[in-house]
Amino acid sequence: MSGVAAVPEYVVLQPTTLCNLDCTYCYLPHRALDRRMPVEVARAVAADVNRWAADNERFSVVWHGGEPLAAGRDHLAALMAPFEGVEHHVQTNATLIDDRWCNFFAAHRVRVSVSVDGPAVRNGQRVTRGGAPAYERIVRGVDALRRHELPFSALCVVSDPRPELAAELYAYFLDLGCDVLGINIEEQEGVNARANAHAESDVRGFWAALVEAWRRDPRIHLREIEYTLRYAGAVLAGTADGVLPRRLDPIPTVAADGRVFVLSPELAGFTDRRYGDFSSGTVRDTPLAEILAGAVERTPWLREFLDGVEGCRATCPYFGFCGGAHAANRYFEHGRFDVTETDHCRNSKIRLLEGVLDHAANR
Amino acid sequence: MPPTGDPVEARLRANAEGLNALLAEAEEARAARAxxxxxxxxxxxxxxxxxxxxxxxxxxxxxx
Structure with missing residues (x-):
């Protein structure tokens, strides 16, 4: 793997900066403001995306927030209208989902992923703007999805990974009925400055216990475990060199105002004396394809990040599994992009692989 | 290249028996999913x- 591709396999769009929740670990700086994406911005993105989608078996547009449903059905439909031949995905807190939204998802063939951190007692950080627990509203939204038989994924933030938590969480998500589950150990990024260092034994034990729980009833597609097994299988088959993509997908995030952020949506809304506003341009004056083609030359932090990836490759024995520390984690933990190991690496890559190995070794 | 003879890959290979059992179950589970x-x-x-x-x-x- 080397460098950043000029053509993505999916794009992330921010229909509004607003979120109706105020989760304590959220990284978004402007989530209290309702700055909506103008339809002209969506049209500008679609001009290139539709061409890419025509050349790809699958190409996805991800509506990511703020809370994308806070943009409203009419506006979201207007933003989706210029896109052709793409899959639409939405990452939502589920609190606004009702029968009408379910009909919207079905009509527009939108794939839904819900953010929920487990049972009520584990959702204390997911709160409304008034500070009230959001859990009951989240569950009502999920109930609507189930009532309409819409399949969904779930994303779970874990702030305090410990072995004893794993079985409880997995049982919860089995009962919730999601097809797919991703586990995000809380990260220090954006406006969330909380440190995310944990004892190695706790995190390793958490992942090992999660494998144990998953193995008893592997109905859910569990992102971290399956990716790790994919790598392990490739190593055992002698094909590990083919696991990482040849080039990093730029994963452009187009913010509500049209600015484009490659690789890390978490950087949107921040400025730095050395890196400016982190954007690589705006689709208001430059086609997305042109922005991506020139991104490495025109984006100071991106060149530094690629040096950091080479640093990871040269020094980290887990590089073949991971592909290098994520840009936002480097910046928000260390203030620059050419550093290497982060707490996120330790929590969500290194200890994940070690936890799976611990499980396999002890069986 | 990572430093060193790929110690991570070496440990994965050293645990091939346990990993292969896990991989087989994972494959079966994927096949069973709708x-x-x-x-x-x-x-x-x-x-x-x-x-x-x-x-x-x-x-x-x-x-x-």
């Missing part, structure tokens, strides 16, 4: 599309 039918309508579609399903499936620099 979403592997490939009709494109479920939340996740197929193993070979795993990394290309957005919002959180991409391993590097995924939005989250």
């Amino acid at each position: 979403e592997t039918g490939g009709d494109g309508d479920s939340a996740v579609c197929a193993w070979n599309h795993f990394e290309n399903i957005p919002t959180f499936y991409n391993w590097n620099n995924r939005p989250r």
